[in-house]
Amino acid sequence: MTLMEPIKPAATAGIACTVEDLRRAVNAAAFVVERRNTIPILGCLRIEPLNDKLRIEGTNLDSWLMVDCPATCTEGKPFVIDARLLLALLTGAERDDSVSITLDGNILTLRIGPAVARVQLLCPASDWPTPPGTKGMSWVSIPEAVLAKLFGRVRWAFSTEETRFYLNGIYMHGRDGRLAGAATDGHRLALYQADADWPLPNLIFPRYSVAALRNLMTEGGNQQLRVGGSADPVRMQISGDGWTMTVKCIDGTYPDYTRVIPDRSTMRGYAVINRALLRRVPNTRRMHLLRDALKFDLAKRVANLNSVGLGIDVEIPIEADGDFAIGFNEGYVREIAQIFDTLRIEASTSSDAALILTEDPDLTVVVMPMRM
Structure with a gap:
């Protein structure tokens, strides 16, 4: 086939879903993908077809985000596609358009409504980095509305100065056995006492992951989040309905804010x-x-x-x-x-x-x- 020949649509789709579902999942997973990367595969999303869904994964090696998209998958294997390219293909589509995806070698064919696009995949799925495990984590269940409210109340006060890296996040810790979140930049302090248990280690949730997590939650949400944490290595994992986020927390000692x-x-x-x-x-x-x-x-x-x-x-x-x-x-x-x-x-x-x-x-x- 030459470049001047018309694109032929796939005869039978291996993956079928809607634009609305796929765009929501891709937007969420791409939140942790940095715009500029020296490692090409970190600018991509890994998409794995499962029986009744697509598992879409993005990472910057410090944050890992897996989001599920409802889909019908009759066949297919994992593939890696540039995140910005996939977002661009979905941006102009109608929300109720159908999407069908087939993979032939390293050529991915996407039919999005009446449009058909063929994408040459440049990064093999085998190069995708291995996500961190959950060994050594302690677990607790926290209402989505509680965690979303905590982040919204204090996130404006954390520092963006790299010299005091330990202030570049929200300090999630226990006060009298209850979850508390603190953020400060040395000039201002916000402390929120949440109505939830906190049997986990004290951890500093990094600011670069706060926006991605808030994009997944709503203050009025009614789901229960499964939250895990470990002090060695300093990691936190939060799972909701159809998504899981694993974050490398800031390895540092948070100052005693109670003194101020x-x-x-x-x-x-x-x-x-x-x-x-x-x-x-x-x-x-x-x-x-x-x-x-x-x-x-x-x-x-x-x-x-x-x-x-x-x-x-x-x-x-x-x-x-x-x-x-x-x-x-x-x-x-x-x-x-x-x-x-x-x-x-x-x-x-x-x-x-x-x-x-x-x-x-x-x-x-x-x-x-x-x-x-």
Whole structure:
């Protein structure tokens, strides 16, 4: 066959599924595939036909994600295909289109609705790396809604600095036998106490896997997740309905965050601000690179943003009480306000760590003030 000859569709499909199911599974598995790889096979997905489903697997060697796609598989063997290419082929298809797949040597034929594509597979399935096992893991069952909520409450506070790699994730640990998640970058701390048992080792779940896991869960989900963890090697595995994620956790010692949580009985002032009031204050990060301080003058009962770089001074009235002023990175306040509508900031002095209280009593937020 020359390049100018028309593509002939496969006579009988070895694999049949719908675009909606395949696109959902491919999008989920591709979440852990990095866009740039020096090892070509790590830019691919491994697809294995089973009796009534396709098992689609992606990895970056630190995170492994296996997602099942409902399918009819009459024949076929595992193959490896470029993740971005497969996503591109599925992007423009209608969700209720049918998909049929056949493999002849290293030529993969995909019929997606009325379109037929032939793909030459460049990486053999035998080159796919062996996923880690579960030997030595302890196990617990956690409701999906509980774990999804924990990640959503604290993920905004972890660090992205590579020098302090042990802060580049969510510290999942036990507090009085219950699951707690903590994240900090040294300037702010978020601690969430979940309603679930935690008999597993204390582990630091890496930030690069947080987005992939949240893509698989929903805060209102009602399934039970099977969670396993081991301290040597530091690994965690989480399994849900039709998916399994295995993650190499951060091998490091998390700092004692309890030392920075202030005693609420020592607080001498407070300020209350909500999302609607914050919208009246310009987001200066969108206009220049620096973050400005959002100052709370408790005596005058006003919040003030003074940006030297932009030459603006904005003041809004707030509910407050106290005899001092305190300022915070405005970006930190905005990030918390994106999750909760109303924030109550409590502080003892203008230079000590402050507490931010929200509608969630299980969440503790600590923020260090800026020098005014």
